[in-house]
Amino acid sequence: MGRSHALSGWCAGLVVAPVIGLTTVAEVVPFAAATAGYALLPDLDHPGASASRLLGPLTGFVSSVLRAFSALLYSLTKGPRDEDSTGQHRHATHTVVAAVLLGFATSSAGAVGGWRAVLAIALLGLILAADVLGDWVLLVVVAAGGWTLAGSWLPGTSAVEALRGGLDEIGSWIGAAVAVGMFVHCLGDSLTRSGCPWLWPLPIRGETWYEIRLPKPLRFRTNGPVENLLIAPALVVGSVLLLPGGLAIAQDLATTIWSTTSVWLAGR
Template sequence: MMGPAHSLSGAAAWLGVGAAAAAAGHPMPWPVLVCGALICAGAALAPDLDHKSATISRAFGPLSRTLCEVVDSISHAVYKATKMRGDSNRSGGHRTLTHTWVWAVLVGGGMSLLAMQGGRWAVLGILFVHMVLAIEGLLWRAARVSSDVLVWLLGAASAWILAGILDQPGNGASWLFTEPGQQYLWLGLPIVLGALVHDIGDALTVSGCPVLWPIPIGRKRWYPVGPPKAMRFKAGSWVELKVLMPIFMVLGGIGGLGALGYI
């Protein structure tokens, strides 16, 4: 899928988690619902850090371009090192390591640790990166024609405001994880979820997604998971724009209402 569909599905997924959490007796304070949905929308773009023309690889200038090259090389190396006889030869790392559940859990877990241990600046940093991505993903064309600097300023401002709101007592810094010292541990959850939702979105497209790596399926460790071929669509096709995106919006709306206790 393309950026906007990935981001929308990420936001909708977090709103759905909000509804499920409310039903399970852990309702999210509204700042957790809103921040989580935006973080998840941003994180749903992150696995494409292995592709140089992806939104995330352009979003932070030379910094993200360099990181993209490093991630692409590492992914390709891991692919070559772990491929089995059934896996094909590939020339680059796109849709390999960063498109697996292992990557999702490692990145989300790392961010949780960082948020918990790193204090206010770590939380601000995580929020900033994901707000910039959420703006790029959700506003798409509007963000593309404006300058990068403008998007960064908007990301920094929203990160600052949201961090201030979350920090107020009762606003959710210790949602779900309530022991002392576990503040902001939940920040990794929308990041894991965003990456997984991205992988599911890619699995629906023609090429599939090796999300289960390193669990071997048949003679392939990088088995491209997906529905039967007839149910797959091309990235950026009308199915994505005219069917899936409206569905994500409706589901997200229902999830949000459920999370806030209206339904």
Template structure:
């Protein structure tokens, strides 16, 4: 799937999982949804030239090459529905106990969401290396400064990674057979939807947008502000 499709599906899943997310308060809820949306791009760190590898220049491109070498290439290890969430989740667990590594994780999620959704954001600052760095780190600092320690980050990582894998499962290239691909490289691709096809752009993307808005209204306090407005308009 395209980058913005992954991000939008992540935002929708993040909003849908709010009732079970280990977060409390509006700020933490916003952080959860943003993080899941951003981390839904994380598995593509295995591909040089992807949105995530280009986001912060060498700071993300160099790790991307390393991840590609360690995980067996694009759409293998990081796209394993068992190993991907597990390994990324363990790394995030280790990072969540330190303020600066937590800040890095959350900044990465925000930066990814900004890059993937640039087509609905005015201006181009989020598409530049410096602009994205400033916006994502400032956003992460503000969220962490006004919410409890983000021990929920590993869960957001796992949910985001699984969302990405589920999206790629629908495409022609598919995803690896969990764990068993290590013995014999094989993929699961039952639907064969072409990446960037009409169905993705005209059906899935609008569906993800509507689902995100609907779940945010249902699972946050936003509804108490929206309902009176709708009554007045009616």
């Protein structure tokens, strides 16, 4: 579900950014890029995930440490009715607790380190997202950023200064991007047949690691036809329309096409 996780994270970032007061593309795009990338981070607990393979042995080692920690945490906290599991994939990193903790950590980094820390966190998210979605993501981010920055520059202000201003505005809010991305991942996994225990350590029906999921008829298989033919395309459309000004441009384009078509049909 890597592609769907990244796209849903991107859409969530575009929705959340204006809510917390980030409105320009210089602010929204880095925020959404971080949300998209960190929506892939929970799968660092799987050796075959893109996040685990991103930097070769380095991320592979981090993945192995996370799996060991998750297994230990599962053995120490599982309830009387929890299944017999290794407790590795879809456990420790797939919880609200993990999202909040990493969100606080990156928020503190953004507050202390300023725009440089925000840039580093956002770039890591962008790299994670591009690894799954392809290099076109980088082009979209650069094009969208350049488009809005060009229209918002003040006399004597360079592109670098405009971008830095946007990163300064994000500041500690970068932690929200990280937390939202990780939580969106959990919600996405809850749509699948396996579910996701993101309410840990809240005990439910004797299980500390209770898998939250949809009613059985509504669940779908990872990388199955529902995800590939319905969910992913819908997220692609949403990822464009939710960009600042994206909906207005789409409406203008639709109006133009409709007017042109009407004139052409009337002339036949």
